[in-house]
Amino acid sequence: MEQRQLGRTGPRVATLALGTMGMSGMYGPADRAESIATIHAALEAGITLLDTGDFYGMGHNEMLIAEALAGRSRDQVLLSVKFGALRGPAGEWLGYDARPAAVRNFLAYSLQRLRTDYIDIYRPSRLDPQVPVEETVGAIGDMVKAGHVRYIGLSEVGATTVRRAAAVHPVCDLQIEYSLISRGIEDGILATCREQGIGITAYGVLSRGLISGHWRTDRQGGAGDFRAHSPRFNQANLGENLALVEALRHIATSKGISVAQLAIAWVLHQGKDIVPLVGARRRDQLREALGALEVRLTAEDLSRIEQAVPPGAAAGERYPSAQMKQLDSERA
Numbered sequence: 001m002e003q004r005q006l007g008r009t010g011p012r013v014a015t016l017a018l019g020t021m022g023m024s025g026m027y028g029p030a031d032r033a034e035s036i037a038t039i040h041a042a043l044e045a046g047i048t049l050l051d052t053g054d055f056y057g058m059g060h061n062e063m064l065i066a067e068a069l070a071g072r073s074r075d076q077v078l079l080s081v082k083f084g085a086l087r088g089p090a091g092e093w094l095g096y097d098a099r100p101a102a103v104r105n106f107l108a109y110s111l112q113r114l115r116t117d118y119i120d121i122y123r124p125s126r127l128d129p130q131v132p133v134e135e136t137v138g139a140i141g142d143m144v145k146a147g148h149v150r151y152i153g154l155s156e157v158g159a160t161t162v163r164r165a166a167a168v169h170p171v172c173d174l175q176i177e178y179s180l181i182s183r184g185i186e187d188g189i190l191a192t193c194r195e196q197g198i199g200i201t202a203y204g205v206l207s208r209g210l211i212s213g214h215w216r217t218d219r220q221g222g223a224g225d226f227r228a229h230s231p232r233f234n235q236a237n238l239g240e241n242l243a244l245v246e247a248l249r250h251i252a253t254s255k256g257i258s259v260a261q262l263a264i265a266w267v268l269h270q271g272k273d274i275v276p277l278v279g280a281r282r283r284d285q286l287r288e289a290l291g292a293l294e295v296r297l298t299a300e301d302l303s304r305i306e307q308a309v310p311p312g313a314a315a316g317e318r319y320p321s322a323q324m325k326q327l328d329s330e331r332a
């Protein structure tokens with residue numbers, strides 16, 4: 001698989017990366033054996049970057065990755081880990097903690113669960129409003145010096161925070177939602193990252209399945225599925241959003257590809273500094289996502305896509321309102 005450089009100072013990684021969140025309950029139940037088979041299939045296809053969070057299934061996701069990587073050489077894969085989200089025993093969300101002591105504490109536990117002695121890219125999942133980002137990044141920088149972390153990343157922060165963080169320590173990438181229906185980063189964040197030499201790892205490129213071409217009006221997110229509470233999936237907005245998908249399907253069919261492949265290819269065509277994190281949790285989904293690497297979009301294709309789904313076309317915000325308020329990226 002072709003490689004892309006993550007920012008001016010970051011590692012080279014395969015053009016598509018795999019995010020494993022959906023394998024630990026965030027989208028309802030997942031099959032453990034199929035999850036591990038999907039991680040193996042991703043590595044065999046040439047994917048090199050796996051993204052997780054210590055709070056995905058309260059450690060479940062990291063332990064799953066460790067099991068999938070058992071017996072493999074550690075340097076064949078890059079691990080990106082998010083930390084900072086606090087959860088309770090019933091899975092409830094309790095806020096964020098990105099104080100320097102918390103950074104070291106979270107990291108120590110992640111290293112154990114991942115059965116490794118270093119993490120390739122370590123990042124706070126959200127800005128902790130109580131802690132200046134300089135302190136959080138400074139603390140991760142100390143962990144880089146100590147050899148426990150290789151690179152520093154950010155997640156869902158705005159342009160001002162990106163600049164403040166990068167002034168303390170080189171930042172290799174900003175992980176942020178970016179898709180045909182979530183284009184907020186085009187209003188300044190993407191330009192700031194480019195100016196600062198910071199890459200983008202784009203998540204939600206299929207908008208959590210909404211624009212995969214496989215979501216149906218009669219499908220409900222079950223218990224523990226983020227989508228059960230997501231404004232874009234609720235009944236008031238779903239029909240409008242799936243109408244956008246049908247417009248995309250028309251274009252995809254004319255090119256002999258699937259809607260998911262068109263949506264991933266569109267992100268791939270937005271710049272060589274962008275690496276989509278696909279959220280496949282089964283091998284068939286992974287195969288479909290990998291097909292996007294073969295898709296070439298002409299200027300005419302791109303303009304048809306933009307006409308079918310203009311910026312701001314989605315009905316509903318990308319997170320429920322309480323979670324929108326936690327996004328520094330939506331403030332700057």
Ligand SMILES: NC(=O)c1ccc[n+]([C@@H]2O[C@H](COP(=O)([O-])OP(=O)(O)OC[C@H]3O[C@@H](n4cnc5c(N)ncnc54)[C@H](OP(=O)(O)O)[C@@H]3O)[C@@H](O)[C@H]2O)c1
Pocket residue numbers: 018019020021022027051052053082125155156175176202203204205206207208209210212214260277278279280281284285286288289
């Ligand atoms: N930094 C952050 O704040 C943040 C937030 C969210 C995610 N992330 C990271 O980004 C990764 C990807 O995010 P995401 O899960 O929202 O991504 P996504 O790729 O937009 O959505 C993945 C979901 O789409 C559905 N799907 C249908 N066809 C698919 C196909 N061909 N390939 C892949 N998925 C298909 C699947 O749902 P069904 O199986 O239910 O059909 C799958 O779980 C996560 O795993 C996580 O590592 C980061």
